[in-house]
Amino acid sequence: MKYLFISLLISQFCFTQTETKVDDNFPLSLLTRDFENLNHGSEMFEKYPILKRTELNSIIGCIYLLKLKEEDIKKVAIARLKGIATQLFREGKPILLTYGMDSVGIAMKENENLEDDNHVIYLSIADCVVSEAESKARSVFNDQTMKLVAQKNGL
Secondary structure: OOOHHHHHHHHHHHHHHHOOOOOOOOOOHHOOOOOOOOOOOOHHOOHHHHOHHHHHHHHHHHHHHHHOOOOHHHHHHHHHHHHHHHHHHHHOOOOEEEEEOOOHHHHHHOOOOOOOOOOOOEEEEOOOOOOOHHHHHHHHHHHHHHHHHHHHOOO
16 A cells, blocks of 8 residues: 555656646645644554654545545544645635546636636546545545635625
8 A cells, every 4th residue: 555655646746747847836736745734643643653654744645544444544634634725725725626537627727817706726636537535535625625715705
């Protein structure tokens, strides 16, 4: 499993490198961005040392955690996804995760004008084949983002 995760990170990094320069302002780089101040699951570090790994403090890292069989780890991943969504919202980067056929192209089109009426950045996490973990991550993350957007708009 460790090698699968590393392969996913490397392939994501390589893909984004060919598209454009990766930095914190480019939406695809947000998939692998390490959110250092996440402390969700720190009480379980001894039982589950994998939770200490900094690369798992990212959106893609949380998706990986959701693929594991331990329910405790999945709960940590869900809490981290909510934390990431909240942090990005507070930075002025509300993100909605997408997936499905041509979701990358659709997200790029939607992101052409980030100053539109909703100021939302769309980020594709999967294309046609979507895992249960990706589906769960999208649901949790987007629910948190939409909750925060609604609160901001007084809804």
